[in-house]
Amino acid sequence: MVSPTPSAQVPLVDYLRIGARPYLRAHECTSCGARFFDRRVACASCGKQEFRNARVKNSGHVKAFSIVHRAAPGIPAPYVSAVVETIDGTTVRSNIVNCDATPEAVSLGMSVKLTTYPIGTDDDGTEAIAFGYEPS
Amino acid sequence: MAAKKSPKPNIADDSIWVLGTHMTRFGRYPDKDSVDLASTSAIAALQDGGVTIHDMDVLAAGCLLGQGGMAQRIQKQIGQTGIPAYNVTNACATGATAIRTVFLHISAGEADMGIAVGVEQMGKMGLLGGAGSKKEKKVFEPGGRYGAVTGIDGYLGTEGMPGVFAQAGMEYAHDHSGVDFEQFARVAYKNHLHSTLNPLAQYRKDFSMEEIMGAPTMSYPNTLLMCCPTGDGAAAAVLVSGERLKSMPRRVQKRAVKISASVLTSDPYTEASQVQPDVNTLTRNAAAQAYEKAGVAPEDLDLVELHDCFATAELIHYDNLGLCERGGAGDFIDSGAPFRDGRTPVNVSGGLISKGHPIGATGVANIFEVTTHLRGEAGDRQINGAKVGLAHVIGLGSACGIHILEKAA
């Protein structure tokens, strides 16, 4: 389902690593183990400044969700927004995809796994790849 | 009736009191601007306290949107007396932060009296944070702290307020089984019902459970009738030191309301809060500090005005403020406890959901509401015999303000 030319693809966010086996890369504090997805100056938990790259596990469960009907411009609605806790205890904000956007189709505690999908192509022909979680 | 003077109330020199307060009706004021609203409310609060701008030693103005410099723009309408003026923004806790700024000035001994004003003019913005996102670029180039090639709102979950607070409620439901859509809806049912008694509320219409649950979904489980509207309004409060209050006439002292606790917290590090704002921990921390400072327990509260920006938010704050047992927020609403005739009336003003939420005004209007009940001046919506009340606000980002107020002895 993803286009065959990796050079013409770019991840939606830099913490999504695309390729044969996509995963999320976190900045992990070497001192306390806290994980962050954004560019860091220092650790919000302990204040230390040393980080290593950590590979977040792809499986998890739905900790919270909402069916969003009133969406940002250009975003197809309704969609399922969720907070997912991975099996290694990392919290990720994402959409639930490949799943009906109804309260009946999604449940709290539901098992999910990471997947990727294209969200559009720019004027140079580069395709942006987003991640989501699908029922597993 | 008594031949002798009534006993003097117990006023400690280092205590701090609400002397005068006011709020405009919340709603739409297309013919006024935020300076008009704030100045009108400020003058009314000064008159309510029997003082003038010339008695004020400090002014703090809370206004989140707009062009800034609100404190000085108010001064230019009501009196440029040269006192220190603070412009405060702190998300939805902006108004409470203005109150606390004046409170701290007095407690530091730098002022005897001061005024806090909160205001917002939002017009018809649509739902708070319900829309708005970056425009898609033509070239996907990573930018920002996440190296994003385009706006992520809607691709990687929602950044809209109705959805963020929906998820906060759903996380509570995840952790405490038995909490469901109907209980969240009942919160909105209660607040719409309460607002019918409040002439200052933006909306004063009650709705059935069927109407609330059947209204268009914004972000499940929050329907349109479970979300606060946008609107315009202002509120003001004059604060005075106990030392100064002691020199005032008995009739003024009797209407003064003591601020037993003034607390402001921000969100401490929690793992999950890196991706989804944690509105719980900072509220729990603020509540614990406020109860300890005031020497008051949740059971002592005669009324609570809490930050019901969405119905899902109010439910989890029952738990965060200790109004119910841990995990018991669903049972709490089902039992009727937070209704105006219940054990702990919550948002008898109609709350943000129906009274309205002009952001900067909200945290001052809550002080107005609780003060008015403790004075016994709340008219049709009066909670009879109210002696102790709590006002809570929370702004995403996050900031939480809690004030506990007590009736004069």
Ligand SMILES: [Zn+2]
């Ligand atoms: Zn650390």
